Amino acid sequence: MYRIVSKERLAHKQTLFEVEAPEIAAKAQPGQFLIVIPTEGGERVPLTICDYEADKGTVSFAFHEVGKTTKELGTFEKGDRLFNVTGPLGNPSQIGKYGRVLCVGGGIMIAPVLLQAKAMKAAGNHVTTVLGSRSEEFLFMREKAASLSDEVHLATDDGSVGEKGLEFLTDLLKKERFDRCVVMGPVVMMKMVSEITRPFNLPTIVSLTPIMIDGMGMCGVCRVTVGGNMLFGCVDGPEFDGHLTNFDELIKRQRTMLPEERLSSILWENKGRCKCGRN
């Protein structure tokens, strides 16, 4: 179990894995996540489910190589086995017939937002999808987005393709009426989109990715303040009302282990080719 059935490079340092996990595949729903442990002794990493096929018994997740564990994960190939995959965790997204739905995906989270788009489309909504990233080379799954959505907009930070930045969303919202917005991406981006939709009173659902360990309600490291209440990303979320979420606190909490994460990452990169002379 947990054999990697396929590995797809989405962009530089961004990878999609399809993993054998029949029990999880049978239960998974959009919006839920997995806890992946690549090797024994490794970290428990929360990763959003990007797709699942109950018949095939597989579930997919995507990741961006930023720290030690995701870098290590990137070295896994088709046929390799992961030490453990637990899921599906978290509450499924509310998928209903809302009317016109705006799905915004940023960076690696483009992959799971397309699962939202697919489910929203299947529920009878008119789906507009926005794919955002740093630059053109990081904009993957464009064709898939086009096939799942009624409309697709592209946006890049550097303007290399599509719109430059996300400011165009304001114009879009002025022009078109939407009934629901789903955002998945870096915290800063989810904050920005929530601020853009706020004046339009557009219900905005964000999928939060706080630091997690167990992912099942025990450790409380994933706590977020939503509407003034302390909630847990893992058992109360991962999706919350973007207009009520305290993003600034979340950003600070995301950074609490940065020095340790950097150290771990540097040691991993230097493994076997250390130049300090002591090894």
Add this chain to the structure above:
Amino acid sequence: MEGTEEKTASNPMNVDVEMPRQRPKERVKNFKEVALGYTEEMAIQEARRCMQCKNPPCIKGCPVDVPIPSFIDCILQGKYAEGIAVIKTKNSLPAVCGRVCPQEGQCQMNCVRGKKGDPVNIGRLERFLADWEREHGAQIPERTPSTGKKIAVIGGGPAGLTAAADLVKMGHAVTLFEALHVAGGVLSYGIPEFRLPKDIVQKEIEYVQKLGVDLRLGNLIGRIHTIPELMEQGYHAIFISSGAGLPQWTGCPGENLGGIYSANEFLIRVNLMKAYNFPEQDTPIRIGKHVVVIGGGNVAMDCARISMRLGAKVCLNYRRSRTELPARREEIENAEEEGLMCNFLNAPAEFYGDEKGWVRSMRCTCMELTESDEKGRQGVKPIACSDFEVDADTIIVAIGQTPNPIIQRTTAGLKTDPRNGTIIVDEDGRTNLDGVFAGGDVATGAATVISAMGAGKRAAKAMHEYLMNEGPRGERPSTGN
């Protein structure tokens, strides 16, 4: 210890054999086990103190009815394999219980020797046999013929492991679902290495597997399968022992600052994910120089002692006085020997952080004791205008846990206590749903390892009766007996 001199003078048999321990100055620098265990000679010497009472009061104090005088007699005769077999008729986790049971309030509290001196050190003797067996290889009892009944046990902690072991010994097919990637529950994630080495926990779990229990790791019941789905899959009975894992918080402003850990997060990082070995192990822990642990139970003591081992100065802030500390006396003494400072009669009021969002200090309010409540628990109330501020760059909140809500939320009709989320059961662990039993912390709220094991045992017995004597589901006699 108080009164020891008097006891020594009267009769040497009234004094127990000390267990060698690492010295405080050394042990506070490592994560190795503090107590080193009896040698064979020490064990025999201590076993000699047992008076082999005809009507042994010690057994009455044991939540799982271990035949105590009988295993002690085996030690005296040098029949260690028989001794451990005697324990294992009742207790499948002796190496754990010998280490972390609060014997002073259970078996040893009732020991006749205790009236004039130290009670027989039953826990240390149990540990001696368990450790002897681990070094010499465990005997696996023969499999009981199958009853054809399938049972799901949810949660691989002390209650679940005990129930699973007992049920498989009765001939049922048992699947044990554990949500984490390692079984053991609090034994694996909660109790630190220096009190309970993890390889010992693993050996006990392996023993339970060798008995025939099918252990499934990384299966969060409530998400991957719900209780009704397990019933549909053909499990004839279910035992829920999902523990009390949801941390409680102070509710004070600033609690979401960096550097403020729940006891669970702190313990999971260090014990389960072995963050004390970071960066050899991948999960980090960040700890400052001045740690404040809020709380006064065994969990608080564990957090404090870990923090000291990670190099911090540690202060325990408890809202009642020393007399009311709920932790085991031995743990408090161990912690203070290692350098723990205590600050009694104060409660947190607010946490302050630096510009990066990391905690730098906390404001506390002084408390005073008031009359006890109806349960006999000492009341406290804040003293007006008594606030003071202390520097702290790490805070660990160890003020208790409530049950994890996932199973309760995903099982329609399961009766729970609305105040704390515990599953309501009768004394044998029956819930209001037919064929569904529960026990351990999920039913009682956070308690001890041995009381959870006792609950697992009682439920296993009741489940066996339910499966063997009563009709299939839906045809249960109305009397329930």
